[in-house]
Amino acid sequence: MQLIKNAKILKNHELVTRDVLIDDKVIIQVAENIELLGDVFDAKGAFLSAGLVDVHVHFREPGFDYKETIASGSKAAANGGFTTVIAMPNLNPVPDTPERLSEQIKLNKRHGVIHVEQYGAVSPDLVSHQVSDMVGMSSVGAVAFSNDGKGVQTADTMLQGMMLAARADRPLAAHLEDESLRHEGVINAGGQADKLGLPGITGLAESSQLARDLVLAKATGVHYHVAHISTQTSVALVRMAKAEGVHVTAEVSPHHLLLSDTDIHEDNAQFKMNPPLRGQVDRQALIAGLLDGTIDMIATDHAPHGTSEKAQSFKSAPFGITGIETSFQLLYTHLVRSGVMTLETLIQRMVVAPVQAFKLRAPTSIQAGEKADLALFDLENSYQIQTTEFKSKGKNSPFIGWQVYGKTIATWVDGKIVAQ
């Protein structure tokens, strides 16, 4: 048994002080005053939440262990306050058969310090025009499907994939990128690209493929999930589709909520990711969409890369930034403290919505009977984001040096502290 004393928890839209008693992976009591002799953790008034949930991370093992491993990625996740994540399949080998998927799940269990769920690939090798055995993969534990890293280029492949995902009753998450419109772009098309002399990626590469997919999603009844939504037009399309009853959900990343292309002042690949940082109008549309529920959830798209890879110029560096150790902190500081949204809404978008939409076995509140996957955050004191504090192998972040609140004090998985 362990007792967490003096924690602030969300209850009836308010923060209240409570003691939380844990026994064998489960919360067994939440009350104003619980006494226990023995294992007592004093939360000292810090904010205790059900553990954060991220439906979009890259842990790179097997295949790219120098960028991240399941161990380093999951420790980073715990350090950010996350207790459940879903890992993308752009690995080597790609988990695109029931056998490979089973192997991946075993690796995730063996090396993960938190719950690491797994996406199966929609297509063999993520790029073929065939579709994988998605029904077989879901029967051995795939919680969702994606070809993240690549868009599904042909409508027929997407249609077949959706039909199988619908049959497996699992979400299909789309990385939207029409390659015929992308050209060799590395940054958002527009004034900033021109100023820096870098080739641009238009928002059309995302939104035109989204429009196609929403029509197909309506026809198939699949749960279609938009990964890393980034443009005003995409938000409008999702809003329209939801109004029409299409089963669509969407995620947005912290970086697309907090940065735009005008924040890129020089050729610095710490700002290079896919989709690229868009314009300020897009950023405002993403915030509005998150507030009104058009965008259901926040996902980090934690994409670690080697330091020398990201030291290259924008033209040659790989796309992607780390995010799992800084997301709650950045959003709490820049959306909640600044008055854009409430703490309750942020937790809804970082815990409740992802658990419900992806039907995960993870707690959504602090109550007797819920699993003891918990995170404790210091909302009172600020600190500076520094790579030396990262558990991730990836040090690639445009937020280094930012001053934030919300440091993770401790994270519990199955009732045990995994980060402190």
Ligand SMILES: NC(=O)N[C@@H](CC(=O)O)C(=O)O
């Ligand atoms: N987001 C990125 O810029 N990169 C991701 C791939 C992806 O999410 O599309 C990666 O795997 O590095």
Ligand SMILES: [Zn+2]
């Ligand atoms: Zn992607």
Ligand SMILES: [Zn+2]
């Ligand atoms: Zn991704």
